[in-house]
Amino acid sequence: MRDTSLYSPDRRPAAALVGATLGLGGGLLALLVVLLGPVMAFGVVLGLATALYVLTSLHGALIVMVAVIALIPFGKVPVGFSPSPTFLDGALGGFLAVYLLQWMSGQRRLLRTVPATAFALIFAGLVLFAYLMGLRHAPLELRTLRTVAETVAGLLLIPVLVDVVRDARLLRRLVAAIMLLGGLSALIGILLWALPDPSAEALLNRLGRFEYPVGGVLRYRQDYASVLNERAIGTWIDPNAFGGFLLMIGALTAPQIFSARPVLPRWVALGTLGLVVLALFLTDSRGSMLSLGAAFVFIAALRYRKLLLIMALAVAIAFFLPATQRYIAKIEAGLTNQDIETQMRFGEYKDALALIERHPVIGVGFSGTPEIDLYLGVANTYLTIASHMGLVGLAAYLLMMGSAFVYSAAHYRAIRAAPLLDDVWLGLAGGLIGVLAGGVFDHFYFKIDLFQATMTLVWLLLGLTLAAVRLAAEQAECAHVHEDTRTVLHNRSGW
Numbered sequence: 001m002r003d004t005s006l007y008s009p010d011r012r013p014a015a016a017l018v019g020a021t022l023g024l025g026g027g028l029l030a031l032l033v034v035l036l037g038p039v040m041a042f043g044v045v046l047g048l049a050t051a052l053y054v055l056t057s058l059h060g061a062l063i064v065m066v067a068v069i070a071l072i073p074f075g076k077v078p079v080g081f082s083p084s085p086t087f088l089d090g091a092l093g094g095f096l097a098v099y100l101l102q103w104m105s106g107q108r109r110l111l112r113t114v115p116a117t118a119f120a121l122i123f124a125g126l127v128l129f130a131y132l133m134g135l136r137h138a139p140l141e142l143r144t145l146r147t148v149a150e151t152v153a154g155l156l157l158i159p160v161l162v163d164v165v166r167d168a169r170l171l172r173r174l175v176a177a178i179m180l181l182g183g184l185s186a187l188i189g190i191l192l193w194a195l196p197d198p199s200a201e202a203l204l205n206r207l208g209r210f211e212y213p214v215g216g217v218l219r220y221r222q223d224y225a226s227v228l229n230e231r232a233i234g235t236w237i238d239p240n241a242f243g244g245f246l247l248m249i250g251a252l253t254a255p256q257i258f259s260a261r262p263v264l265p266r267w268v269a270l271g272t273l274g275l276v277v278l279a280l281f282l283t284d285s286r287g288s289m290l291s292l293g294a295a296f297v298f299i300a301a302l303r304y305r306k307l308l309l310i311m312a313l314a315v316a317i318a319f320f321l322p323a324t325q326r327y328i329a330k331i332e333a334g335l336t337n338q339d340i341e342t343q344m345r346f347g348e349y350k351d352a353l354a355l356i357e358r359h360p361v362i363g364v365g366f367s368g369t370p371e372i373d374l375y376l377g378v379a380n381t382y383l384t385i386a387s388h389m390g391l392v393g394l395a396a397y398l399l400m401m402g403s404a405f406v407y408s409a410a411h412y413r414a415i416r417a418a419p420l421l422d423d424v425w426l427g428l429a430g431g432l433i434g435v436l437a438g439g440v441f442d443h444f445y446f447k448i449d450l451f452q453a454t455m456t457l458v459w460l461l462l463g464l465t466l467a468a469v470r471l472a473a474e475q476a477e478c479a480h481v482h483e484d485t486r487t488v489l490h491n492r493s494g495w
Contacts, residue, residue: 058098058164063177065091066460070181070245071188072235073453075210083143084211088453092153099160112163114470116403120158120462123396126362127151130389134365144367147448154456161463168420168471171464175252175424176263178460182249183272186279189234189242193282197230204235213237221284221330229326232282236453241444243285244435244454248461250276251295251430258304259423286331287441295434303426345379352378356386363390366448381439381446397446401436404465405429411469414476421475425468431461 068075068087076084102108131148165171192200201218208214212235219231219239236242253276256262256269264272280289293311300307318324355364355374366388369376378384386394408415408429415425435445435458444451445458 058095058102059170059174061091061095061098062164062174065095065456066174066178067181069453069457070178070185072207072210073245074212074235074237075207078209078211083146086150086452087210088456089150092150092157092456096153096156096160099164108163112166112470113159114162114407114466116400116407116466117159117162119396119400119403120155120459123393123400124152124155126389126393126396127155130362130393131366133362134367134388137370138365138367141367144449147452148366150452151448151455154452154459157456157459158463158466161460162467162470165464165467165471168418168424168475171468171471172263172420172424174464175427179249179253179256179264179269179272182246182253183275185234185236186246186249186272186275189232189236189246189279190275190282192234193230193232193279207235229284231284232279234279238444238451239283240285240288240442241451241454243280243283243288244291244438244442244444245457246276246280246283247288247292247295247434247438248431248457250280250292251299251434252427252461254296254299254307254430255304255423255426258306261419261423263424281327284327284330286327287438290331291434291438291441294437295430298433299426299430303423348378349380349383351375352380352383352387356383356391359390361390362392363388377443379441379443381443384443385446401432401462404432404462404469407466408469411473411476414472415469418472418475421468421472425465425472428461428465428468432458432465435461 065088068091072087075087077087077090078084099108127148131144165174192203195203197218201216204212204217205214217233217237219233221229221231231239232242233239234242236245250273253269253273256264257266257273262269277292280292296307296311300311318328351374355369355376358371358374363386364370364374364376376384376387378387382394382397385397389396408425415422439445444454446455448455
């Protein structure tokens with residue numbers, strides 16, 4: 001009989017290596033548990049696994065970035081020095097790094113772009129220029145430099161997404177992921193609002209490990225004399241920022257309720273929209289609710305008229321429900337300038353206009369103001385941009401946002417002819433309409449020192465909108481070429 005041992009490989013070295021690796025991994029995990037505790041040890045392991053996933057999958061990195069925005073937008077890596085990098089920094093940096101590595105390794109070729117992306121690059125350049133000009137009257141601070149770099153990196157998402165999203169199925173998967181993660185964020189906000197205040201406070205305080213504020217984190221609507229109601233915040237700290245996030249998710253989801261080719265089962269989309277609208281109502285953010293209404297009007301005017309009937313019915317019911325009377329009264333007080341918050345905002349508008357009048361061209365930058373009687377801080381996106389970057393920066397921002405709609409209008413027939421893209425584009429464009437309307441009431445759509453997560457989601461929606469139009473235009477061009485070829489062949493055969 002043949003001695004098979006002469007032909008079979010010796011597996012003992014490989015087994016020893018695997019055993020040593022498992023032993024070393026187990027020892028390191030035990031050390032982490034002893035030094036950091038089980039929760040932090042689990043977080044470290046999960047973070048390392050996520051980082052490995054981000055660095056090996058471009059599309060996975062994008063999903064991780066959306067998950068960070070939706071679930072832990074202000075989380076920072078507990079590294080023990082300041083300023084600590086945020087989880088969003090890691091996800092965004094990993095995504096851009098993998099994209100660059102694909103070009104360097106030859107995995108990605110033939111850059112896809114659209115004319116509208118030039119405005120994003122111009123605006124990013126103006127952000128850097130305004131920051132550098134602001135250093136003439138303010139010291140160089142590492143924290144401000146980091147936030148400016150984060151803003152520029154976020155703006156680079158726009159041309160990168162136009163190149164990365166090269167087929168309709170990928171775009172639909174990304175939109176589905178944004179909807180689901182947005183619905184999960186809304187559910188967390190509702191559950192925290194429904195819990196007794198001490199329990200919700202204790203849960204949110206656990207995020208202090210990731211440099212979230214601790215103690216007194218719940219937010220309430222107040223007047224001069226009393227506390228009126230708790231406002232839902234989820235993991236977003238600020239109820240208005242949470243509302244701005246939810247309005248983008250709501251606008252993205254609404255067309256899927258009526259779509260013939262929804263990205264998710266219709267009942268899932270309907271449940272997600274219900275969670276988002278309920279959570280948005282609980283934030284008590286009047287500006288975000290009105291902005292979501294503007295997005296719905298846009299969607300209804302272009303495609304689904306029945307949405308107008310649903311909105312009218314919802315408003316009519318709201319006038320008679322006891323739970324909504326205070327909300328309606330607050331909106332009426334805001335529109336008539338009868339509440340303290342609106343009066344304070346008009347004061348901020350006046351001061352911001354004074355700043356812009358003194359520094360109209362390129363603003364005062366992002367590091368501070370040159371005069372002691374001026375300050376940065378106004379609840380209006382457009383005045384915020386003009387304060388930091390002047391009227392030049394504001395014009396560039398409006399051109400960047402408006403270019404998406406000009407580009408879409410030029411290819412609207414192609415969008416309507418693409419059944420996998422038309423309702424996806426409609427939701428993305430509706431989200432941008434909500435952002436433009438919300439900018440009148442709030443500043444977190446461009447507030448680089450506090451709301452990087454909200455800003456990054458805006459750039460992400462803008463990039464995906466342009467990608468959707470590019471895909472529709474390419475499909476229409478291919479169909480046109482195919483039709484011309486078939487006509488030529490037909491004519492030749494006839495000849």
